[in-house]
Amino acid sequence: MRPGGNGLGYRDEVPGDRDxxxxxxxxxxxxxxxxxxxxxxxxxxRQRRTMLERLCQVCGGPADRTSRGWxxxxxxxxxxxxxxxxxxxxxxxxxxxxxxxxxVRHCPHLTDPLLIRSRKxxxxxxxxxxxxxxxxxxxxxxxxEDHHLPYGHPDARWFLAAQLVIELTRCxxxxxERRE
Ligand SMILES: [Zn+2]
Numbered sequence: 001m002r003p004g005g006n007g008l009g010y011r012d013e014v015p016g017d018r019d020x021x022x023x024x025x026x027x028x029x030x031x032x033x034x035x036x037x038x039x040x041x042x043x044x045x046r047q048r049r050t051m052l053e054r055l056c057q058v059c060g061g062p063a064d065r066t067s068r069g070w071x072x073x074x075x076x077x078x079x080x081x082x083x084x085x086x087x088x089x090x091x092x093x094x095x096x097x098x099x100x101x102x103x104v105r106h107c108p109h110l111t112d113p114l115l116i117r118s119r120k121x122x123x124x125x126x127x128x129x130x131x132x133x134x135x136x137x138x139x140x141x142x143x144x145e146d147h148h149l150p151y152g153h154p155d156a157r158w159f160l161a162a163q164l165v166i167e168l169t170r171c172x173x174x175x176x177e178r179r180e
Contacts, residue, residue, distance in 0.1 A: 001133060001140050007157025008131055008140065019048070019161070021151045023126055026162045040109055042091070048164045050093035052123070058103060063094030068172050069119035070094045073103055076112040085116055085171045089148055091127050091163040115174035122169055125150040126161035 002009040008024050010017055018024055026044045042057065049055070054070055056063045064071035073095050074088070082088050095103065104113050130143040149159050 005133065008160060019126075019164075021156070023149075023151070023156050023159060023161050026128065026160055042093070042163065044162050047091070047093060051164045051166055054094055054121075056096040056099050057093035058095060058099035061096055064097045064100070066117065069117040069170065070121055071097065071100060071174070072116045072118060072121070072168060073100050073110070074114050074116060075110060076114040079114060079116075085114075085173060086169065088116070088168045088171070089124055089165050090168055091165055094121070116168060117172045117174055118168040119170035122167045123151070124148075124165045124167040125153070126159065127163040127165050128159055128161040130155070130158050131160060132158050 001007070010024075010027070013024075017027065025048075028044055030043070030045065032046075047057070050057050050060070050063075054063045054065070055061065071094055072090065072092060074090060074092055078090070079085050079088060100115060103110055126149050127146060128149070129146050131140040132143065133139075134141040146162075147159075148165055149156060149161075153159075
């Protein structure tokens, strides 16, 4: 808890720990190329950069873009849960064409892929968790569930971000990528 009890902070906080909206981000070591990929979790800083710079989330090169927009690959169930492709909130950065095919073949979590084009992916907010003051211990406690939090939310000072969330607008669904 920050001195004065007004939100979260790191004891040795540096400006890079917050984004330009003032939201605090999870710290994680950066060792590109080391270790094995964890397909479920994207590295927070790299996820944010690929989102903001429209880079492919797999190879880091430019994401695929046509007159119909940037290319995104999501699990079909995400769209079903949300109700519509238009306005879908997503933490998955865009992809390039070759990596979309690669991901469909190799990513064990992408069992029912859907390719979406978005002409206007809009920065919406963050995904992560709340930590709030614990009356019993003087400290802070994490909330059991993770949340999507829009930028500008009054409770953002109690939030630790792990992923950037974008809203996919002006969408069209692409021809399907099939598993071979
Ligand atoms: Zn790629």
